[in-house]
Amino acid sequence: IKDVVRTDVSVLFKGVDEGSLEALETLLIESDFGVPTSLALVAEVERRHKRGDVKSESEFRQALADGVEAALRKGNSDPALRTNPGGPTVVLVIGVNGAGKTTFIGKLSAAFRAEGKRVLLGAADTFRAGAIDQLRVWSERAGVDFVGGAPGSDPASVAFDAVDAGVTRGVDVIIVDTAGRLHTSDDLMTELRKIHRVIGKRLPDAPHEILLVLDGTIGQNALSQARTFSAAVPVTGIVVTKLDGTAKGGIVVAVHEALDVPIKFVGLGEQIGDLEPFDAGDYARELVET
Amino acid sequence: MFDELTDKLGNVFAKLRGRGVLTENDIKEGMREVRRVLLEADVNFALTREFLERVEKQAVGVLQLKSIQPAQQLVKIVHDELTAMLGERREGLKMSSVPPTIIMMVGLQGSGKTTTAGKLARRLKLEAKSTRLVAADVYRPAAIDQLETLGKALDVPVYADRTTQDVVKIAKAGIEQGVRNRDRVVIVDTAGRLQIDADMMDELTRLKAAIKPDEILFVADGMTGQEAVKIAQGFNEALDITGVILTKLDGDARGGAALSIYGVLKKPIKYIGVGEKPDALEEFHPERMAGRILQMGDIVSLVEKA
Ligand SMILES: Nc1nc2c(ncn2[C@@H]2O[C@H](COP(=O)(O)OP(=O)(O)OP(=O)(O)O)[C@@H](O)[C@H]2O)c(=O)[nH]1
Ligand SMILES: Nc1nc2c(ncn2[C@@H]2O[C@H](COP(=O)(O)OP(=O)(O)OP(=O)(O)O)[C@@H](O)[C@H]2O)c(=O)[nH]1
Numbered sequence: 001i002k003d004v005v006r007t008d009v010s011v012l013f014k015g016v017d018e019g020s021l022e023a024l025e026t027l028l029i030e031s032d033f034g035v036p037t038s039l040a041l042v043a044e045v046e047r048r049h050k051r052g053d054v055k056s057e058s059e060f061r062q063a064l065a066d067g068v069e070a071a072l073r074k075g076n077s078d079p080a081l082r083t084n085p086g087g088p089t090v091v092l093v094i095g096v097n098g099a100g101k102t103t104f105i106g107k108l109s110a111a112f113r114a115e116g117k118r119v120l121l122g123a124a125d126t127f128r129a130g131a132i133d134q135l136r137v138w139s140e141r142a143g144v145d146f147v148g149g150a151p152g153s154d155p156a157s158v159a160f161d162a163v164d165a166g167v168t169r170g171v172d173v174i175i176v177d178t179a180g181r182l183h184t185s186d187d188l189m190t191e192l193r194k195i196h197r198v199i200g201k202r203l204p205d206a207p208h209e210i211l212l213v214l215d216g217t218i219g220q221n222a223l224s225q226a227r228t229f230s231a232a233v234p235v236t237g238i239v240v241t242k243l244d245g246t247a248k249g250g251i252v253v254a255v256h257e258a259l260d261v262p263i264k265f266v267g268l269g270e271q272i273g274d275l276e277p278f279d280a281g282d283y284a285r286e287l288v289e290t
Numbered sequence: 291m292f293d294e295l296t297d298k299l300g301n302v303f304a305k306l307r308g309r310g311v312l313t314e315n316d317i318k319e320g321m322r323e324v325r326r327v328l329l330e331a332d333v334n335f336a337l338t339r340e341f342l343e344r345v346e347k348q349a350v351g352v353l354q355l356k357s358i359q360p361a362q363q364l365v366k367i368v369h370d371e372l373t374a375m376l377g378e379r380r381e382g383l384k385m386s387s388v389p390p391t392i393i394m395m396v397g398l399q400g401s402g403k404t405t406t407a408g409k410l411a412r413r414l415k416l417e418a419k420s421t422r423l424v425a426a427d428v429y430r431p432a433a434i435d436q437l438e439t440l441g442k443a444l445d446v447p448v449y450a451d452r453t454t455q456d457v458v459k460i461a462k463a464g465i466e467q468g469v470r471n472r473d474r475v476v477i478v479d480t481a482g483r484l485q486i487d488a489d490m491m492d493e494l495t496r497l498k499a500a501i502k503p504d505e506i507l508f509v510a511d512g513m514t515g516q517e518a519v520k521i522a523q524g525f526n527e528a529l530d531i532t533g534v535i536l537t538k539l540d541g542d543a544r545g546g547a548a549l550s551i552y553g554v555l556k557k558p559i560k561y562i563g564v565g566e567k568p569d570a571l572e573e574f575h576p577e578r579m580a581g582r583i584l585q586m587g588d589i590v591s592l593v594e595k596a
C-alpha cells in the first residue's frame with residue numbers, strides 16, 4: 001500500500017518541492033527505469049532535500065545522477081572482463097532476437113585484436129537466415145578466426161567445435177555467438193543450457209563470461225528476460241546496445257539490482273569501433289543532462 | 291476473473307466495503323494502481339496521464355452508484371477505454387488497383403523488418419498473389435544473404451544487386467523485374483536505422499519518392515519501452531507511414547508500445563509477429579491487446595465462456 005501511495009509524487013511531496021521531484025520522476029519513467037526503481041531513486045533525492053543538501057533545480061538533477069551512479073556501483077559492478085589465466089578465455093553471448101549480439105561480438109573481437117590477442121569466433125546461431133554469414137563477415141572485418149557449422153546443424157556441437165578449435169590453435173579468446181531467443185521459449189532455453197554445458201565439457205570452468213545483450217530501446221520486459229536467462233545459465237555481465245539512439249536504457253539499473261551482475265559494455269553504433277566499456281558515472285551524467 | 295489488476299483494485303476497494311459508497315479519493319487510489327500497471331506495460335508516460343484523466347471521469351460517474359463490485363467495474367472501464375484507444379479491428383494490406391502493389395519495410399535496427407518481409411511474402415503467396423522480395427539493405431553484414439535464404443525457403447523470388455550501394459537503383463530495378471514478371475506484390479526490405487540519423491532517413495525519403503509505395507510499414511519491436519512514440523513519430527514525419535507491425539509478441543512483453551504508437555500516430559496496426567518462423571504472423575485484435583497490457587489473459591474468451 002505504501003508503494004501505491006508513493007506512486008504519485010505530488011501527493012506525497014505536496015508543498016515541498018513538488019515540481020522538481022515530479023520532474024525527476026518523469027525523467028526516470030520516460031528513460032525506462034520502471035516504477036519501483038524510479039520511486040526509490042526519487043525518495044533518496046527527497047531525503048537529501050529534507051536534510052537541506054538539495055535546493056536548486058541543478059542540485060536536484062545532480063542528486064539524481066549521484067543516486068543512479070551509486071545504484072550501479074553497488075554490489076558486483078566491475079565492468080572488466082574476467083579472463084582465464086591458464087588458457088583461452090571463453091565468452092558466451094546470449095539474448096533475445098535482434099538485441100545486437102552478433103554485432104557486439106564483431107566489435108569485441110576488434111577490441112581484443114587491438115590488444116594483440118588472438119581471437120576465434122564460433123557461429124552457434126545455426127537457425128536464423130544469414131546468421132552464419134553475418135558473423136563470418138564480422139570475423140573478416142576484425143581479422144579473427146572463424147568456426148561455423150552448416151545452417152540447421154546442432155548449435156551445441158558448433159559451440160563444442162569452436163572451443164575445441166580455439167584450444168587446439170592456442171588462441172587467447174573464444175567468443176560464441178548464439179541465436180536470438182525469447183526467454184519464454186522452454187525449448188530454446190533448454191538448447192541454451194546444452195550449449196553452456198557442452199562448452200564446459202570441452203574446457204572445464206568455461207565459459208568464463210556469459211554476457212546477456214539487452215537492446216537499449218527495450219522497456220520493462222528486460223527484467224523478465226534477465227531473470228529467466230540467468231536462471232538458465234549463470235549470466236556474468238550485461239551489454240546494452242543501441243544507446244546511440246534516443247532511448248536511455250534505464251531498465252539496466254533494475255536489471256543490475258535484480259541479478260547483481262555488472263553492466264560491462266555499451267554499444268553506440270553499427271561500426272566496428274562503436275563499443276565502450278560501461279561507466280556508471282558517465283551514464284548517470286548523460287541521463288540528467290538531456 | 292482473478293488477474294493481478296483486479297486483485298490489486300480489490301484490495302484498494304476492500305476497506306470501504308462497510309461504507310458502501312466510493313469516494314473520489316478511493317477512486318484516485320484505484321487510478322494510481324491502474325497507472326502502475328500501464329507504466330509496467332511500457333505505455334507511454336504522457337499518454338498514461340491523459341488516459342487516466344479520461345477514465346477517472348467515467349469512473350466517478352459509474353462507481354458512485356453503489357457498485358457491488360467496484361474493482362471489476364473499474365477494470366471493465368479501463369479495459370473498454372484501452373480497447374477503444376487501440377482502434378478498430380484492422381484489415382490487411384492495401385492492394386493497388388494497378389499491380390504490382392509496392393510495400394516498403396522500415397524501422398529501427400533489429401526490429402524484425404527482414405523476417406516480417408518474409409512472413410508477408412508467405413501470406414501473399416498463399417493468397418495466390420505472386421510476390422517478389424527486393425534486398426535494399428546494403429549496409430548490414432549478410433542482409434542480402436538473409437533475405438535470399440528466406441526467399442529460397444519460401445520459394446519467393448528475391449531481387450538483389452551486390453554491385454551497387456544505390457538503394458534507389460536497386461529498388462527500381464527490382465520493381466521493374468516485378469512488372470516484367472507480372473507480380474502482384476513487390477516488398478522492399480530496407481536497412482534498420484535510427485530516426486535521428488538524418489542521412490539514413492533521407493535515403494528513405496528518396497526511396498519513397500522514387501518507388502511510390504502503396505504501403506510503408508513501420509516495423510516495431512513489441513518490447514520497446516517509453517521511446518516508442520518518439521521513434522514512430524520520427525519515421526512518420528519523414529515518411530507518412532501507412533501502417534505498423536509489432537513483432538516479438540510471442541514473449542511475455544506486455545506490449546504497451548502498441549498503445550503508445552497507435553495512440554499518438556493513429557496509424558493502423560496491421561499485423562503482429564509472434565515467432566521467428568514465416569507463419570508466425572497474426573492479425574491484430576485491439577481487445578486482446580488491451581487484455582495483454584492489463585495482464586488479464588484473454589478477456590474476450592472469458593466473457594464468451596460466461
Ligand atoms: N544503432 C545501433 N545499431 C546496432 C547496435 N548494435 C547492433 N545494431 C544493429 O542492430 C541490428 C541487429 O543486430 P545483430 O547483431 O544482428 O543482433 P543479434 O542479437 O545478433 O540478432 P539475432 O541474432 O537475429 O537475434 C543490426 O542492424 C545491427 O547493425 C548499436 O549499438 N547501435
Ligand atoms: N521471437 C520472435 N522473433 C522475431 C520476430 N520477428 C523477428 N524476429 C527475430 O528478430 C531478429 C531480428 O529480425 P530481422 O528480421 O533480422 O530484423 P531487421 O529489422 O531486418 O534487422 P536489421 O535489418 O538489422 O535492422 C531475428 O532473430 C528474427 O528471427 C517475432 O515476431 N518473434
Ligand SMILES: [Mg+2]
Pocket residue numbers: 101102103125131177178179180
Ligand atoms: Mg545474431
Ligand SMILES: [Mg+2]
Pocket residue numbers: 403404405427430433479480481482
Ligand atoms: Mg533486415
